[in-house]
Amino acid sequence: xxxxxxxxxxxxxxxxxxxxxxxxxxxxxxxxxxxxxxxxxxxxxxxxxxxxxxxxxxxxxxxxxxxxxxxxxxxxxxxxxxxxxxxxxxxxxxxxxxxxxxxxxxx
Amino acid sequence: xxxxxxxxxxxxxxxxxxxxxxxxxxxxxxxxxxxxxxxxxxxxxxxxxxxxxxxxxxxxxxxxxxxxxxxxxxxxxxxxxxxxxxxxxxxxxxxxxxxxxxxxxxxxxxxxxxxxxxxxxxxxxxxxxxxxxxxxxxxxxxxxxxxxxxxxxxxxxxxxxxxxxxxxxxxxxxxxxxxxxxxxxxxxxxxxxxxxxxxxxxxxxxxxxxxxxxxxxxxxxxxxxxxxxxxxxxxxxxxxxxxxxxxxxxxxxxxxxxxxxxxxxxxxxxxxxxxxxxxxxxxxxxxxxxxxxxxxxxxxxxxxxxxxxxxxxxxxxxxxxxxxxxxxxxxxxxxxxxxxxxxxxxxxxxxxxxxxxxxxxxxxxxxxxxxxxxxxxxxxxxxxxxxxxxxxxxxxxxxxxxxxxxxxxx
Numbered sequence: 001x002x003x004x005x006x007x008x009x010x011x012x013x014x015x016x017x018x019x020x021x022x023x024x025x026x027x028x029x030x031x032x033x034x035x036x037x038x039x040x041x042x043x044x045x046x047x048x049x050x051x052x053x054x055x056x057x058x059x060x061x062x063x064x065x066x067x068x069x070x071x072x073x074x075x076x077x078x079x080x081x082x083x084x085x086x087x088x089x090x091x092x093x094x095x096x097x098x099x100x101x102x103x104x105x106x107x
Numbered sequence: 108x109x110x111x112x113x114x115x116x117x118x119x120x121x122x123x124x125x126x127x128x129x130x131x132x133x134x135x136x137x138x139x140x141x142x143x144x145x146x147x148x149x150x151x152x153x154x155x156x157x158x159x160x161x162x163x164x165x166x167x168x169x170x171x172x173x174x175x176x177x178x179x180x181x182x183x184x185x186x187x188x189x190x191x192x193x194x195x196x197x198x199x200x201x202x203x204x205x206x207x208x209x210x211x212x213x214x215x216x217x218x219x220x221x222x223x224x225x226x227x228x229x230x231x232x233x234x235x236x237x238x239x240x241x242x243x244x245x246x247x248x249x250x251x252x253x254x255x256x257x258x259x260x261x262x263x264x265x266x267x268x269x270x271x272x273x274x275x276x277x278x279x280x281x282x283x284x285x286x287x288x289x290x291x292x293x294x295x296x297x298x299x300x301x302x303x304x305x306x307x308x309x310x311x312x313x314x315x316x317x318x319x320x321x322x323x324x325x326x327x328x329x330x331x332x333x334x335x336x337x338x339x340x341x342x343x344x345x346x347x348x349x350x351x352x353x354x355x356x357x358x359x360x361x362x363x364x365x366x367x368x369x370x371x372x373x374x375x376x377x378x379x380x381x382x383x384x385x386x387x388x389x390x391x392x393x394x395x396x397x398x399x400x401x402x403x404x405x406x407x408x409x410x411x412x413x414x415x416x417x418x419x420x421x422x423x424x425x426x427x428x429x430x431x432x433x434x435x436x437x438x439x440x441x442x443x444x445x446x447x448x449x450x451x452x453x454x455x456x457x458x459x460x461x462x463x464x465x466x467x468x469x470x471x472x473x474x475x476x477x478x479x480x481x482x483x484x485x486x487x488x489x490x491x492x493x494x495x496x497x498x499x500x501x502x503x504x505x506x507x508x509x510x511x512x513x514x515x516x517x
Contacts, residue, residue, distance in 0.1 A: 040151075
């Protein structure tokens with residue numbers, strides 16, 4: 001069971017237990033992590049589950065798909081090198097400890 | 108103790124009102140009342156992959172139960188509200204209990220339009236709105252697969268076409284019976300309808316237009332075929348009816364709130380009654396020109412939910428964002444932004460044959476809407492252009508090498 005650590009927009013740290021195969025977005029909304037809006041429910045359509053992946057984790061994730069790349073160009077908060085949509089991050093045991101920072105605005 | 112804010116209807120809009128009330132700093136009691144057995148969930152996946160695999164309904168929930176607890180949002184499920192007593196500021200439940208409210212949000216959604224023909228109630232004939240409906244349809248599709256039976260979809264709109272695509276993915280043979288001359292005709296231009304029709308035909312779906320359904324027949328109470336006015340029988344082990352919805356405004360109308368095919372709200376989601384707001388598919392929004400606008404979409408539910416929460420707290424947060432919608436059929440992503448009604452010119456950008464293109468709708472030379480088929484970059488650019496009331500020229504819109512987003516930087 002991978003654990004994901006979210007830093008909410010106000011700086012609060014929330015550690016969430018997730019299941020293998022779940023998306024990081026799903027793990028966040030199950031626990032109500034603040035700032036993950038996920039309006040489209042995980043379809044890679046709304047860019048409201050944007051988060052920043054900590055540097056040390058970034059290279060362990062598969063790169064964004066072409067669709068996710070387009071959505072990342074359209075996030076409301078600044079796009080940074082660590083920007084990803086959390087609905088497109090599929091969790092597995094090797095991502096135990098993944099650390100994500102939620103931006104101040106999604107929409 | 109203070110009376111709670113009550114939210115009637117635990118769908119997308121109801122959830123949003125609750126979430127936004129907390130975000131706006133409301134710390135009083137808050138109760139979300141739902142007719143179904145489930146915490147607020149995303150409905151769009153029901154017509155798609157979820158229907159085939161039918162995983163745990165919890166995977167559909169908008170937020171988990173822990174998230175609701177964390178926000179101190181109380182839930183009362185399996186509960187129907189049967190009346191609103193506005194002078195007493197109470198709602199009446201089906202069991203006769205009365206709940207007092209400080210503020211009330213009506214997020215009652217829609218009910219399905221029923222097919223007014225003999226046999227519409229047979230076993231194996233379904234509408235699709237809830238998790239329960241999707242479970243039953245999914246089971247029936249499995250049965251059809253096992254018995255090598257065909258599926259008939261009545262209605263070539265978004266829901267019908269999504270179900271047709273899903274059943275096809277399951278390996279089933281599907282017939283779509285559409286009453287008008289093209290697909291999704293209420294919403295999209297002919298060129299978009301035609302492209303979608305080609306995609307469905309390429310996947311082996313039989314499309315029948317101008318079909319007037321006269322009866323659904325059965326063998327021992329189980330659906331067996333759908334009959335049209337020409338006397339043709341389309342065999343079916345499963346029939347899915349997707350012919351539109353009625354806004355669920357009966358509760359509001361009975362309480363004397365202004366309704367006209369929907370609960371009438373202003374741009375801030377206020378109804379004609381004090382202390383009562385409404386949001387989502389159940390509403391008809393009064394626009395500045397006096398006309399009423401009905402939208403059935405996730406985006407509308409979310410934006411009206413936000414403004415309704417503000418209105419309950421005495422604040423004005425007008426809903427101004429350009430509406431957007433989506434539909435997934437096979438690998439085709441159909442995304443729509445703006446309202447194309449009343450267009451006088453439509454041009455295309457991209458590859459119409461593939462199809463990977465967008466239709467740009469203009470009225471009197473100004474862009475009013477864009478439908479995109481597997482062109483998400485166009486869709487995202489169009490959302491920003493329309494929100495900012497920017498209009499590319501026809502030449503710019505047609506030229507795929509012209510960067511639409513550059514207009515935002517001008």
